Amino acid sequence: MRTRSLALCIAAAACTVGMGLxxxxxxxxxxxxxxxxxxxxxxxxxxxxxxxLAVTRAGERLVAAGERGIVLLSDDHGQSWRQASxxxxxxxxxxxxxxxxxxxxxxxxxxxxxxxxxxxTWSKQLDGVRAAQLVLAAAQTAVADAGAAGAGAxxxxxxxxxxxxxxxxxxDGPDKPLLDVYFANEREGLVVGAYGLAxxxxxxxxxxxxxxxxxxxxxxxxxxxxRAVGSDLYVAxxxxxxxxxRDGGRHFTGIKTLYPGSYFGMVTGPRxxxxxxGMRGNLYRTQDAGLNWQQISSGRTAALTDGMxxxxxxxxxxxxxxxxxxxxxxxxxFRNIPTGFAGPINSIAQAADGSxxxxxxxxxxxxxxxxxxxxxxx
Numbered sequence: 001m002r003t004r005s006l007a008l009c010i011a012a013a014a015c016t017v018g019m020g021l022x023x024x025x026x027x028x029x030x031x032x033x034x035x036x037x038x039x040x041x042x043x044x045x046x047x048x049x050x051x052x053l054a055v056t057r058a059g060e061r062l063v064a065a066g067e068r069g070i071v072l073l074s075d076d077h078g079q080s081w082r083q084a085s086x087x088x089x090x091x092x093x094x095x096x097x098x099x100x101x102x103x104x105x106x107x108x109x110x111x112x113x114x115x116x117x118x119x120x121t122w123s124k125q126l127d128g129v130r131a132a133q134l135v136l137a138a139a140q141t142a143v144a145d146a147g148a149a150g151a152g153a154x155x156x157x158x159x160x161x162x163x164x165x166x167x168x169x170x171x172d173g174p175d176k177p178l179l180d181v182y183f184a185n186e187r188e189g190l191v192v193g194a195y196g197l198a199x200x201x202x203x204x205x206x207x208x209x210x211x212x213x214x215x216x217x218x219x220x221x222x223x224x225x226x227r228a229v230g231s232d233l234y235v236a237x238x239x240x241x242x243x244x245x246r247d248g249g250r251h252f253t254g255i256k257t258l259y260p261g262s263y264f265g266m267v268t269g270p271r272x273x274x275x276x277x278g279m280r281g282n283l284y285r286t287q288d289a290g291l292n293w294q295q296i297s298s299g300r301t302a303a304l305t306d307g308m309x310x311x312x313x314x315x316x317x318x319x320x321x322x323x324x325x326x327x328x329x330x331x332x333x334f335r336n337i338p339t340g341f342a343g344p345i346n347s348i349a350q351a352a353d354g355s356x357x358x359x360x361x362x363x364x365x366x367x368x369x370x371x372x373x374x375x376x377x378x
Contacts, residue, residue, distance in 0.1 A: 037109045037127045037174060041069030041086040048072055048081040052359035053093050053346045059100030060352040063119040064364050065092035071105065073119050077351035078366035085121045086113065091177075098183035104205060106178035106191050114205050125205040128174025131197070132166070138210045139166035162213070165220065169195075182226040182233070190249050192223035192235055200249060215243050215252045222262075229268040232289075236263035236276055244289060255290035267307040267315050267331070275331045277304035277317060285331050298325060298334060306347045311354060316372075318345035318358065326372065337372055341365055 044050075052066035062074040064081070069092060071084040086092075092107035097119075105113040110128025115121060139162045146159040169176065178193035189205060192198045196217040199208040215223070215235065223237040233245040235252065240260045243252040257263075263278040272289035281300035284293045298304060302321035309315055315327040317334070322341040325334040339345070343361030351357055354369040 036069075036089040037111065037124075037129075039089045041071070041089050043083050044070075047083045049363040051361055052364055053091070054095045054105075055347045055349045055357050055359040055364060056095050056097055056103075057349055057352070058097040058103055058118045061100075061118055062349065062351055062357055062364075063095055063097065063103065064347075064357075064359050065095040065105050065107070066359070067091045069107075071095070071119060071122065072364065074351075074357075074364075077353040077355055078357040078364060081364060084115075084119050087122060087124050088113070088127075093177060094180045096181045096183055098186045098189075102183075102186045102204070104181050104183060104189060104191075106181045106193070108177040109174045110176055110178055110193070110197070112178065112181070112191060112199075112205060112208065126199070126208050128176055131176075131199065131208070131210075132170040132172075132174070134199070134208065135197075135210045135212070136163075136166040136170050138213075139163040142213070158218075161218070179222070179224050180226045182228060184228065184231075184248060188248065190226060190233070192226060192237075194222045195220040196223060196237075198223065198235075211249070214245075214250070216254055217241065224262065224264050225266055227266040227268050227274075229270075232268075234266055234268070234274060234276075236266055236278075238262040242276065242290065257290070258284055258293050258295060262303075264303060265306045265317070267309055267317070269309070269330060273330065275307065275315065275317075277307065279303050281319070283317070283334075296331060296334070299336065300325070302344075305345060308348055308350065310350055310356075310372075316348060316356070318348045320344040322360070324348075324356075324358075324367075324372075339365075339367060341367075 047070050052064045055064040064072040069086040069089045071086050072081040074081045090108040092105045095105040097103035101118050103115045110131040112126040113122040114125050142159045143163050146156050176194045178191050181191045183189040187204050189201045196212050198212045200211045201208050221238045221241045225236045227234045231248045233249050235243040240257045242255040245252045259282050261279040263276050267275040274286050277283040281298040283296045283298040286293050302319040304319050307317035317325045324337040324339045326337050327334045345358045345360040347359040349357050356367040358365045
């Protein structure tokens, strides 16, 4: 299916056989998923030019993550980069820091990594083997509870289907990627991924719990992005999937959107404002948490991959053709900004000095603030 294959290229690129979003995979074997889950990421002088899928701030430090477990650190606003020590060799798809020191990264093989020193070193908190066991245990409990309560046919069938899906997850091996991570503080976090996988923690990741049942997703649609504003959380994914929580992720409701394709990113605003975007330049805006939507012209045909609200309040969105758009009217209109970036841009962050940092096919690049405001070719 085109939606899923392109989504994989953008949100979880650099897949090897058995490590992507394919549901038909062989069990783990030597050199396969389980092997790279135990093998430390190789260090290389070429690491800064490798495929990067995510970039964020940890205090004034910049942290980028990407293929083969590579994590890069910059302490000079993106002008130079060095490689961190990472215990796995799988592609990392997202990274988030709740504070200057405490951060988490997720990726292929169902891995969740934690750093307590600003990204210098990382430890594994979860992988796809353990994640599948947790999902199976939760499904078995749901079936037992439904039986004990004498639940009717719909509830019992949902529990049974959840158990079948969990058994399949275990049988497939650790091949399902996690695609985004968010922490409200240094203790409470949420991760989402392929086929509707979702886990939460309340103790900084020492224990992770399956919470896929909080998002009504019987089709197992891939979940690509988490965004927050206050205690409100939004989760977006493929086939028009969008969920909203008003209580920090304990309960979610589905939101109907105007587009049936994949959403790869969101930018939150004040009150109930939200921009959501994805395949083929599709961009939509709501000012009432999804009750009403307005389509916004992006002028782009490539997938819109990531976005952010800059320090000056402007909204910035990047795309799969190396493009950057800027809005200074809260998302009503956008202007294209030349980046000089070759290939897809997967992620965007703002450095402490105001410059932008772009992560993509050929590593990370820095775009000075004056170039952003004037739109002059860097």
